[in-house]
Each structure stands twice: as structure tokens, then as C-alpha cells.
Amino acid sequence: MNFSLFHLLFLLSLLITHLSFSRVLADSHFEGFDAEDDETIEEEILDHHSIRSPPVTKSDSHPLTDLETQTEPDPNPVPASDTPSQSDLQKPSATSFEYWDEDEFEGLPVEQPPPEPAKDTENATPNDPDPKTTAKSQDVTVSKKSFTVEIVCGSFLIVFVINYFTGKRENENLALAWAAKFATKGSIFEKNFSLLGVGEGEDSPLLLKEGQTVFKFYASGRRYCQGLLATMELKSRHDLISRLFNLVVPCKDEITFEVYMNDEAMDQVIFAVAKKKAAKGMQKEVRDLQRFAGLVPNPSGRKWVVDELSVISESKEVAGDLITEAVLEQVFGDKAYEKYGKNFISMHFSDQHPGMHRKMLVFKFALPDANNMADMTRLVALVPYYIDLIGRYKLSSQARSKTETARVKAAQEAYKELQNARQEALQRKKAEKKKMLEEAEAKLSAEAVRKREAKERARQMKKGMPKMKMTRAH
Incomplete structure (x- = not known):
């Protein structure tokens, strides 16, 4: 029922369109024809049939500028080369439904944008190299480089x-x-x-x-x-x-x-x-x-x-x-x-x-x-x-005396150097020992430091007291 109603509306719209444009063409042969009258007649015919123009939607088909092409619309707008899909069957033609009523006919399919072609085919140009060939050439280059390094x-x-x-x-x-x-x-x-x-x-x-x-x-x-x-x-x-x-x-x-x-x-x-x-x-x-x-x-x-x-x-x-x-x-x-x-x-x-x-x-x-x-x-x-x-x-005796004097002097200098080295070693050892004691004292608690100071004061006081000698009385 809906399908026959759809065809009835389609034929009605074609008839109205044909009559309106035939009227315009016939009136254009009279003298004193004015473009404004033409627009008035078209508006009266449209108002008489209470047909409202649908909102303009984007379509892939080009706008019809020739009046003769509008009088003979293509009943099958889908290209014969492409296999029609379900979405294409439901999509209304921009030429066939140029005038239709949105309030009276509900449930009509919403116009969907055409599917975008694949990016690879869209971006591909005849001059672009084959990706497989490019990959193979890159692999060959890398293998050549690796073989070169290995050979070297x-x-x-x-x-x-x-x-x-x-x-x-x-x-x-x-x-x-x-x-x-x-x-x-x-x-x-x-x-x-x-x-x-x-x-x-x-x-x-x-x-x-x-x-x-x-x-x-x-x-x-x-x-x-x-x-x-x-x-x-x-x-x-x-x-x-x-x-x-x-x-x-x-x-x-x-x-x-x-x-x-x-x-x-x-x-x-x-x-x-x-x-x-x-x-x-x-x-x-x-x-x-x-x-x-x-x-x-x-x-x-x-x-x-x-x-x-x-x-x-x-x-x-x-x-x-x-x-x-x-x-x-x-x-x-x-x-x-x-x-x-x-x-x-x-x-x-x-x-x-x-x-x-x-x-x-x-x-x-x-x-x-x-x-x-x-x-x-x-x-x-x-x-x-x-x-x-x-x-x-x-x-000779003279040369020997000079050499002996030089060797004695050298021996004394060597002995002094040895003594100085020993003194430096002792001082270094004392400094290291003192440093170790200071580090150990720093680690002691305050209570331990107080006890140690008290013990040291007691020892100093005992050391400073006069010594008394006790005798046994007879």
C-alpha cells in the first residue's frame, strides 16, 4: 500500500511540474511577456496545490539548469554499473522529490551521504610507486648494508x-x-x-x-x-x-x-x-x-x-x-x-x-x-x-775523596728524607686516630658524655687533693 502511494505521489508531482512549465513556455510567446508575471503565475500554481518546497539538501547530482531536462526526469537515477545496496534503494532522488511534503509523508528514509572511497585509492596516483615494490627495495637496501658491515x-x-x-x-x-x-x-x-x-x-x-x-x-x-x-x-x-x-x-x-x-x-x-x-x-x-x-x-x-x-x-x-x-x-x-x-x-x-x-x-x-x-x-x-x-x-786518591764526600752527603740527605717520611707517617697516624676518636664521641649520647665528664672531673679533683698519711696509734 505504501509502495503504491509512493508511486502515486511521484506521478502527481511529475504532472504538476509538467503543467506548470508548459504554462510558462506557452505564455512566453505572447507580447508584453514579463518575468514578474511568470513568477506570479508559478507562485499561484504552487499555492493552489499547497505544495511546499523542501529544504535544500546537499546532493551529488548537479543542479538542473535546463528546463527541458526538468520536464523529463530520469526515473532510475541509480547508475547501472553499481550494484544497488539497501541504503541506495532507500535514498530518494533529488530530481524526483524536488517538491514533497514532510508533514504528510512520514517514515521516508533520511538522505545519507554517499560512502567515502577508500583512502588508499583516493590518495593513490598513477605516479605513486607500489608499496610492495618499495618495501622490497628497502629490504634489499638494508640487507646490502648489513652484508657490507659483515663483510668488512x-x-x-x-x-x-x-x-x-x-x-x-x-x-x-x-x-x-x-x-x-x-x-x-x-x-x-x-x-x-x-x-x-x-x-x-x-x-x-x-x-x-x-x-x-x-x-x-x-x-x-x-x-x-x-x-x-x-x-x-x-x-x-x-x-x-x-x-x-x-x-x-x-x-x-x-x-x-x-x-x-x-x-x-x-x-x-x-x-x-x-x-x-x-x-x-x-x-x-x-x-x-x-x-x-x-x-x-x-x-x-x-x-x-x-x-x-x-x-x-x-x-x-x-x-x-x-x-x-x-x-x-x-x-x-x-x-x-x-x-x-x-x-x-x-x-x-x-x-x-x-x-x-x-x-x-x-x-x-x-x-x-x-x-x-x-x-x-x-x-x-x-x-x-x-x-x-x-x-x-x-x-785516584783525589777523585776518591771527592766521591766519598759526595756519597756521605748523599747518605745524610737520604737519612733526613727517611726521618722526615717517618715523622710525616706518625703525624698522619695521630691525626687519623684523633679523627676516629672525635667521630666516636660524636656518636655517643648526651647521657654518656655527661657521665664521662663527671668521671673526668672526679679524677681531676682526686688528683688535686693533698695526700694524707694515716698512722696507727699505740
């Missing part, structure tokens, strides 16, 4: 491992080359020492490896000395970072000989020879050189060491006696130093050496390559030469 880290690890074994082998070959040149049968140390190596017996190893960069050699069985210890400190070739650092800041492989002299074999001698820059550092840092010795100027009238070297001694007499013609000719002279002394660093003789062994000879040389180990033959020969020279050397 793996390559560095492989290079590090290879460098570790090659550097380790290089240091071992260098130490063995030195031992083969100077510590095997028929070498200089074999001729001057009766026992070579770190153990007893013929099969004992010559070198003791204390790390990848430290190798030690020990020799004993010689007059004037208890023994000799040679320590080779090599570059950290096994460490890739250290190897790269050494390319920027070059350093040398070094060997240090420490000769422990017998107490009765060495007189009061403090003497050193080093390159000028190293000599200044030694005089400031080494205690015995700082306290007893000073730089010795080049003496006139005799040969002396090359200008690249400096001599530090307690007296000119000691320096002149220890810089012999043989040493100048073999190593420290102008002609020999350029060829045989280029690996020389320093040598230091002292009877006031700090440590367990007071009387020591210390030689420090740079190690050449394994293939050029013969270049330091004359430098190594200085070790047994000076052992014999220092063992036989005796100071």
Missing part, C-alpha cells in the same frame, strides 16, 4: 688473525737470529761466559719467551760479575693496531744488557754515554745521575766522542779514563760511529743503582733486521770490554 668485519678479523701469526713469527725469527749470531757456539758470549741460557745443561734453551714481544737471554760464569741478563723488547708486530700505529709513529726493536758486578770489583763510578736528547732525559730522570753527575764538556787536546753523543760523569777523570782510544776507534769515533754506532742508544755505569743490585752496567742498543744482525757486532763487543775495564779500574 669479517675481512678485518681475517686480517687480524693472519697478522697475529705472521707478526709472532717475525718476532721469533728476529730473536732467534740474534741468538744464532751472538749466543751459539763460537760466538762472543760463548767465548766470554761459561754458562749460556736460562737453564742448566747443554740442552737448556738459550732464550726465554715472556710474551710475544719480550725475549730474555742469561749468561754467567765470568770474572768481575755475577751474571748478565739481556732483554729484547720488540715491536708488537702481532697486534694489527700497534703495527698500524708504528707506521705513523716509528719505533725500534731494542735490547738491554744488565751486568751485575761484584761488590769488590767495581769502584765508586757513575758514568753514562748517550745521544744528546736521551742524555738530557737521563740526567733529569735517573736518580744517581741527577744527584752525583753532570755533563762533561769536550776536552781539548784529545780525541772525543762524536757530536751526536753526550758524556755524563761524576768527574772528568772517570770520563777520560773510560773513553779509551780503543772505544773511539771501534765505535764512538768520527769514522766508526757512522758505520758501527748507528744502533747505539746509551750505556750507564753506576755503583749507586737503585734496586737489589747496587753496582750495575747497563747497555741499550737498537736491534737491526734479522738479515743484518752483524751490524751490531762491535756494539755487543762493548759489553765484555767494559766488564773487564770496570773490574780493573781504580780511582
Whole structure:
């Protein structure tokens, strides 16, 4: 019933609309036609049928401007391509229900806005890339980056491992080359020492490896000395970072000989020879050189060491006696130093050496390559030469008196320093004890403090009272 009523109203509205616009078109052919009369006729027709215009609502269809299109409205406004849904069937057409009565027809469906298209399709443009393709490309980029980092880290690890074994082998070959040149049968140390190596017996190893960069050699069985210890400190070739650092800041492989002299074999001698820059550092840092010795100027009238070297001694007499013609000719002279002394660093003789062994000879040389180990033959020969020279050397009476005076003064200063250190330690201990007592008193309660003060006053009063002697009456 409602459906037929709906169609009846629809046909009625079409008829009224057609008649009204036909009337207007027919009247427009007469002369003296005025637009105002047209509006009046339209208002009268609308008032005659009591049809009120509905409120204007927003619609997706465009407003009809052509009168001919209004006379033939589309009975099926829904597009044929779209499948009509229930909401679309209930939605009235803007053209069909241009004039309808809200009061008379209740229950009509409320006009709903058209469904909004999906945001992805609305915002998508033909030029936008496919999200799946973009995600795949990003994954490929990330995977490439991760693979790059892994390849770099793996390559560095492989290079590090290879460098570790090659550097380790290089240091071992260098130490063995030195031992083969100077510590095997028929070498200089074999001729001057009766026992070579770190153990007893013929099969004992010559070198003791204390790390990848430290190798030690020990020799004993010689007059004037208890023994000799040679320590080779090599570059950290096994460490890739250290190897790269050494390319920027070059350093040398070094060997240090420490000769422990017998107490009765060495007189009061403090003497050193080093390159000028190293000599200044030694005089400031080494205690015995700082306290007893000073730089010795080049003496006139005799040969002396090359200008690249400096001599530090307690007296000119000691320096002149220890810089012999043989040493100048073999190593420290102008002609020999350029060829045989280029690996020389320093040598230091002292009877006031700090440590367990007071009387020591210390030689420090740079190690050449394994293939050029013969270049330091004359430098190594200085070790047994000076052992014999220092063992036989005796100071003159005048030089001895000066050295003894200096040593007595140094001993007194050392004793004063020791006493001052002890006093400071005692004062520090007393201060700490006093501080602990004050902290303990601060923690005591007021009642405990009052009792302790009362006890102290009673003790003081008892101490101040006169003593009375009681006798027994007969």
C-alpha cells in the first residue's frame, strides 16, 4: 500500500511540474511577456496545490539548469554499473522529490551521504610507486648494508688473525737470529761466559719467551760479575693496531744488557754515554745521575766522542779514563760511529743503582733486521770490554775523596728524607686516630658524655687533693 502511494505521489508531482512549465513556455510567446508575471503565475500554481518546497539538501547530482531536462526526469537515477545496496534503494532522488511534503509523508528514509572511497585509492596516483615494490627495495637496501658491515668485519678479523701469526713469527725469527749470531757456539758470549741460557745443561734453551714481544737471554760464569741478563723488547708486530700505529709513529726493536758486578770489583763510578736528547732525559730522570753527575764538556787536546753523543760523569777523570782510544776507534769515533754506532742508544755505569743490585752496567742498543744482525757486532763487543775495564779500574786518591764526600752527603740527605717520611707517617697516624676518636664521641649520647665528664672531673679533683698519711696509734 505504501509502495503504491509512493508511486502515486511521484506521478502527481511529475504532472504538476509538467503543467506548470508548459504554462510558462506557452505564455512566453505572447507580447508584453514579463518575468514578474511568470513568477506570479508559478507562485499561484504552487499555492493552489499547497505544495511546499523542501529544504535544500546537499546532493551529488548537479543542479538542473535546463528546463527541458526538468520536464523529463530520469526515473532510475541509480547508475547501472553499481550494484544497488539497501541504503541506495532507500535514498530518494533529488530530481524526483524536488517538491514533497514532510508533514504528510512520514517514515521516508533520511538522505545519507554517499560512502567515502577508500583512502588508499583516493590518495593513490598513477605516479605513486607500489608499496610492495618499495618495501622490497628497502629490504634489499638494508640487507646490502648489513652484508657490507659483515663483510668488512669479517675481512678485518681475517686480517687480524693472519697478522697475529705472521707478526709472532717475525718476532721469533728476529730473536732467534740474534741468538744464532751472538749466543751459539763460537760466538762472543760463548767465548766470554761459561754458562749460556736460562737453564742448566747443554740442552737448556738459550732464550726465554715472556710474551710475544719480550725475549730474555742469561749468561754467567765470568770474572768481575755475577751474571748478565739481556732483554729484547720488540715491536708488537702481532697486534694489527700497534703495527698500524708504528707506521705513523716509528719505533725500534731494542735490547738491554744488565751486568751485575761484584761488590769488590767495581769502584765508586757513575758514568753514562748517550745521544744528546736521551742524555738530557737521563740526567733529569735517573736518580744517581741527577744527584752525583753532570755533563762533561769536550776536552781539548784529545780525541772525543762524536757530536751526536753526550758524556755524563761524576768527574772528568772517570770520563777520560773510560773513553779509551780503543772505544773511539771501534765505535764512538768520527769514522766508526757512522758505520758501527748507528744502533747505539746509551750505556750507564753506576755503583749507586737503585734496586737489589747496587753496582750495575747497563747497555741499550737498537736491534737491526734479522738479515743484518752483524751490524751490531762491535756494539755487543762493548759489553765484555767494559766488564773487564770496570773490574780493573781504580780511582785516584783525589777523585776518591771527592766521591766519598759526595756519597756521605748523599747518605745524610737520604737519612733526613727517611726521618722526615717517618715523622710525616706518625703525624698522619695521630691525626687519623684523633679523627676516629672525635667521630666516636660524636656518636655517643648526651647521657654518656655527661657521665664521662663527671668521671673526668672526679679524677681531676682526686688528683688535686693533698695526700694524707694515716698512722696507727699505740
